[in-house]
Amino acid sequence: MKWAFLLGSPDISGGSYVIFEHAIRATKLGAEVTIITEEHVNMDRLHWHPEARKLIWKTFREIDDIYFDVCIATWWRTVYELYRVKAEKYAYFVQSIESRFYEESEWSLRKLVDSTYLLPLHIITEAKWIKEYLKDNFNQDAVLVPNGIRKDIYFVQGELIKNRENGKLRVLVEGPIDVPFKNVPKTIEICKKSSADEIWLLTSSPITSYPGVDKVFSQVPIFETPKIYRSCDVIIKLSYVEGMFGPPLEMFHCGGTSITYDVTGHDEYIVSGENGLVAPRDHDNKVLEYLNLLKESPKELERLKSAAIKTADAWPSWDEASKKFFDAVFDICKGAQINNREIIEVQSKFYFDWYVIAEQAKSDSIIIKENIYSVLKSVVRNRLPKVFNILRKVKYKVKVKRLK
Incomplete structure (x- = not known):
């Protein structure tokens, strides 16, 4: 099987670490795994996880003539890039509800992120709460594959930076x-x-x-x-x-x-x-x-x-966890078709266009509010100079108080 993982960034993060662990072991189990990124990745950036250098690394520009059995999005933004990859099946590895990464004021962006859970994609997730959240809020049945741990690295007895001291924390x-x-x-x-x-x-x-x-x-x-x-x-x-x-x-x-x-x-x-x-x-x-x-x-x-x-x-170890991940992807590849490249492209662009419209509306609203404020400020300053001076002093005092 030929797998493609779409990666937002190869730099050190918990999410990239999990992807690499699964990808490395899928290769050992017989899959040909390609990591696809927007820009070329210098292997020096993988100093933190040197084993990931053994994977196949390609940019979107380099995979036009490659057909994959499965293409897996790994971050909300990569879902909107799935249509750029030729594949038989498309899947989504959900590691968190990523709309929560953004402030509530970023409502249009949060909606765009949540829209990824509405696309017709096979979904794998790593935590029970995410599986339940996707079912309760988006009626999506995700396959649960909990993360593993590197038993070959993390164990009690081994090298230390400095000995622990009795009585000290x-x-x-x-x-x-x-x-x-x-x-x-x-x-x-x-x-x-x-x-x-x-x-x-x-x-x-x-x-x-x-x-x-x-x-x-x-x-x-x-x-x-x-x-x-x-x-x-x-x-x-x-x-x-x-x-x-x-x-x-x-x-x-x-x-x-x-x-x-x-x-x-x-x-x-x-x-x-x-x-x-x-x-x-x-x-x-x-x-x-x-x-x-x-x-x-x-x-x-x-x-x-x-x-x-x-x-x-x-x-469980990563070997055990990744075998379950491999089996889940294998089932996706052998299972029923629920989407194709054209459907994903149309729906992705639909959601993204609504995001652009919402952002423009928000921007226009801010400009209108700023213009109204500017006009009111000018009217008060010219027609009610005493009131204007009082308001300016109050504003200054409030600003100073906030800084303290």
Whole structure:
């Protein structure tokens, strides 16, 4: 079978990592896997996952004469590029409900993202909550294939950056610092207020230091991450949006525990008070309470770690998970036809055109409001100068108050 994965970016991310793990193992199981991107990818960008260099990499311009058995979109934007690929079957690997990545004010963009779940595509997902969400909201029956774990990399006994110290608490914050829904800056601030002895940061952001953080590990290859996990007691991950996040599970495999919000997907493997600690979203005093508890009660910390290891032992490897993914794609290839290239092209362009119309309407509305404001401002300034001066002083005071 000839597979094509459409990839938004080859740079370090949890989503790309999962795609690569499936793609690499599908190749070992006999599929010919091609990763298709918009622009040519320099293999140096794959330093963080060197095994992915062994896959076939093509741009859209290079696959005009290639016919695939299946083409798989992996991010909402790539769904709208499916029609550019000649394939017998078309599928969608949904790793999160990605409209949640954007602010509610971006309503037209969020609708465009959600429209991808209405297209006639075979869907595979990685988490129970996503499968249920797609069924309840879009009447889509997705195939569930939970993510695996690299048992050959993540295990308790192994190399460390620095030994753990009895009586001291070393916490690890994970995630990019410049992605709002990952919530990393606030997570660090909470850790700084706690009684934790050391704060480490593992991030995909290209930085060498961060205020209040003792050690920063930036853009680390996957084979180097276990020794960071093994050196820490607990991972603090307070993201607002997740599909089925991997770092806490990787930490479980390396002998640590976790503190998270009750973000979607946490309950795939975290049981609060048993193998980790879970706080309601933005209940930061509860997170602080948990951090101080782990510092003050080494027995509680060890109890959570012990249960986390049991959870890790029972979790499937990537070989097991990817075999299920392979079987799901095989069934798609052998199953009934539910779409074709022409149908996908027509429907994709229909949804995208509505997005353009909505964005234009929003832009026109903003321009109209700005024009009305400008006219009113001019009228008040010219006809009611005293009122204008009072309003200007009030506006200045409000602005100063917000800055404080």
